[in-house]
Amino acid sequence: MDVGRVYAEEYGRSVSVLVRVFGDIDIAEDAVQDAFTEAARRWPVDGPPPSPAGWIITTARNRAIDRLRREAARADKQAQAALLHAEAEPVEEGAVPDDRLRLIFTCCHPALAEPARVALTLRLLGGLTTTEIASAFLVPEKTMAQRIVRAKAKIRDAGIPYRVPHESDLPDRLQSVLSVLYLIFNEGYSSFVRKDLCAEAIRLARVLVALMPDEPEAMGLLALMLLTESRRPARTAPDGSLVLLADQDRTLWNASMVAEGQSLVRACLRRGQPGPYQLQAAIHAVHSDPPTDWTQVVQLYDQLLALTPSPVVALNRAVAVAEVDGPAAALSLVDELDLPSYRVFHAVRADLLRRLGRPAEAAEAYERALALTETEPERAFLRARLNSVARGGHGP
Numbered sequence: 001m002d003v004g005r006v007y008a009e010e011y012g013r014s015v016s017v018l019v020r021v022f023g024d025i026d027i028a029e030d031a032v033q034d035a036f037t038e039a040a041r042r043w044p045v046d047g048p049p050p051s052p053a054g055w056i057i058t059t060a061r062n063r064a065i066d067r068l069r070r071e072a073a074r075a076d077k078q079a080q081a082a083l084l085h086a087e088a089e090p091v092e093e094g095a096v097p098d099d100r101l102r103l104i105f106t107c108c109h110p111a112l113a114e115p116a117r118v119a120l121t122l123r124l125l126g127g128l129t130t131t132e133i134a135s136a137f138l139v140p141e142k143t144m145a146q147r148i149v150r151a152k153a154k155i156r157d158a159g160i161p162y163r164v165p166h167e168s169d170l171p172d173r174l175q176s177v178l179s180v181l182y183l184i185f186n187e188g189y190s191s192f193v194r195k196d197l198c199a200e201a202i203r204l205a206r207v208l209v210a211l212m213p214d215e216p217e218a219m220g221l222l223a224l225m226l227l228t229e230s231r232r233p234a235r236t237a238p239d240g241s242l243v244l245l246a247d248q249d250r251t252l253w254n255a256s257m258v259a260e261g262q263s264l265v266r267a268c269l270r271r272g273q274p275g276p277y278q279l280q281a282a283i284h285a286v287h288s289d290p291p292t293d294w295t296q297v298v299q300l301y302d303q304l305l306a307l308t309p310s311p312v313v314a315l316n317r318a319v320a321v322a323e324v325d326g327p328a329a330a331l332s333l334v335d336e337l338d339l340p341s342y343r344v345f346h347a348v349r350a351d352l353l354r355r356l357g358r359p360a361e362a363a364e365a366y367e368r369a370l371a372l373t374e375t376e377p378e379r380a381f382l383r384a385r386l387n388s389v390a391r392g393g394h395g396p
Contacts, residue, residue, distance in 0.1 A: 003040045008196045010053045011036075011127030016103040017057050022064060023162045025124065025152055031064035032056065038063075100125055100200075101207050105165050108176035111158055116151035121180045123148055126197055128187060135374075136183050138341060170212065178221050178277060181205050185225050192236070192377050198229050216271045220278030223264035227284035230257035235377070242381035245287060258288050279304040294323040311337045315345055327355040343372035347382065350389075359389040 011032065018028035035056045049055040107121040119137065122128045128136075134144035154160070165173065181201045188197025205222040212218050234248035265285040268278045283300045286293055301317035314337055322330035331352040339345035350365030366386040373379050 003036065003043060005196075006039070006052045006056070007036055007127065008194065010056055012100055012125040012200065013053065014056050014060060015124050015127075016099040018060055018064065019103055019124070019162055020099055021061060022068075025120075025155065027064050027068070028060075029124070031060040031067075034063045035060035101204050101211070103162075104177050104180050104204070105170065105173055106160075106162050108173040108180070109155075109160050110172065111160055112151055112154055114176050114179070116147050116154070117176045118179045118183060119144060119147050120151040122183055122187070125180070126184045126187065126200070128184075132187060136187050171215070174212065174215060174218070177208065178217060181208070182221060182224075182277070185228075189228060189232075190375065192375050195232070198225070198232075201225060202229065216268050216273050217275040217277050219264050220268050220275060220281045223261045223268065223281035224277055224284060226257045226264070227261035227281060227288055230254040230261065230288070240377055240380060241384065242377045244381075246292075250290065253288075261285065262288065274303065274307075276304060276308045279307070292323075294320055298324055311339050312342070312344075315339065315342075315348060319348055322352060322355075327352040331356065341372065343369050343378075346372065350382075350385065354385065354389050359392055362389045 014032045014035070015028050018031055019025060022028055022031075038059060039052075039056065043049075104121050104125060107124065108117045112120070115137070119133050122133050122136070123130070130145045130148065131141050133148075134141040137144060181204055184197050184204075185201035188194040188199075188201065191197075202222070202225050205218065205225055208218045209215075209222050230253050231245070231248060233254065234250065234252040235243055237243050261281065262285050265278070265281050268274075268281065279300055283297055283304075286296050286300070297320040298317065301313065301320055305313050305317060315334065318330045318333040318337075321333060331349070334345070334349050334352060337345065346365045346369035350362045350369060353359075353362035353365060363386055366382055366389065370379060370382045370386065373382060
């Protein structure tokens with residue numbers, strides 16, 4: 001069995017269980033890392049255990065207890081406290097009946113700044129590296145590393161408890177929880193290979209909707225994830241290159257995910273409380289019902305831009321405008337945006353220039369997008385487009 005696959009699938013669960021057991025982030029992370037190191041040493045020789053996840057959690061717990069007993073013997077009060085916490089492990093489930101979702105809520109404590117809440121939860125629940133989280137946030141790696149360290153220090157110094165939040169606390173923390181789930185999903189979807197992260201985000205979103213059935217934004221986020229994930233089988237060509245939405249073979253889409261996502265969008269619309277995730281889900285629902293009504297997509301982006309006036313939303317709106325008013329109108333909108341480090345900005349701008357018959361400028365923009373792109377399917381697509389415009393080609 002591939003230890004790397006088990007790590008990707010079980011890291012978040014293992015850390016969340018150990019945080020609940022010991023009440024300490026660093027102890028939990030160190031113990032789980034030790035357990036996976038031991039698994040990498042033993043499993044190739046002895047074979048994988050019947051329950052890899054259970055083996056990791058049990059091994060991590062035993063390692064942590066052994067370490068704490070040694071440190072407690074040296075009168076380390078923090079180790080003594082963690083050991084007592086482990087020996088008195090609570091059994092009640094409380095308001096959040098899932099260890100991973102519980103850890104998301106506790107990491108989203110109001111004492112932490114929202115970016116720190118999201119970053120820390122991505123680290124603990126998704127097992128993402130600091131580099132991956134920095135990429136998701138579009139910030140330098142050093143900045144993200146400092147953010148995570150400060151968040152851990154804040155939890156330790158402020159004595160923020162790792163407990164199930166009271167039901168009255170849940171609504172105030174919802175926005176950060178939604179952000180966490182969305183970024184976990186996006187990291188999995190944009191990587192093309194981390195399907196486990198998408199599946200985990202969808203699973204947690206389902207738990208969240210069941211937990212808070214009166215929160216339409218939770219329902220909207222679940223719909224958005226399902227409609228996006230439904231297209232995964234059609235996203236890449238046989239050679240591994242990216243396939244744009246307009247060129248995808250819709251018969252490859254996951255029909256049950258599409259149907260469920262559309263049903264959730266309709267339920268959200270009946271509530272009449274539009275929010276950013278619901279609007280994004282509605283946009284994806286329009287795309288999933290061919291032919292795409294681009295005028296409706298622009299109108300939905302208008303609403304989304306009013307709620308979340310960000311340059312990324314404006315960029316996505318410009319893509320829709322290109323289908324309604326043409327690439328020239330869209331390019332004028334794109335050129336007003338300041339997103340020099342965002343690969344999608346340069347890729348969109350390159351495509352608009354290509355469609356306008358300006359190959360030299362398009363090639364320059366494609367080269368900038370390539371320099372910022374790491375996943376091979378996207379790089380293959382961009383290289384093909386760059387080669388095309390270099391030969392003087394352009395599309396509709």
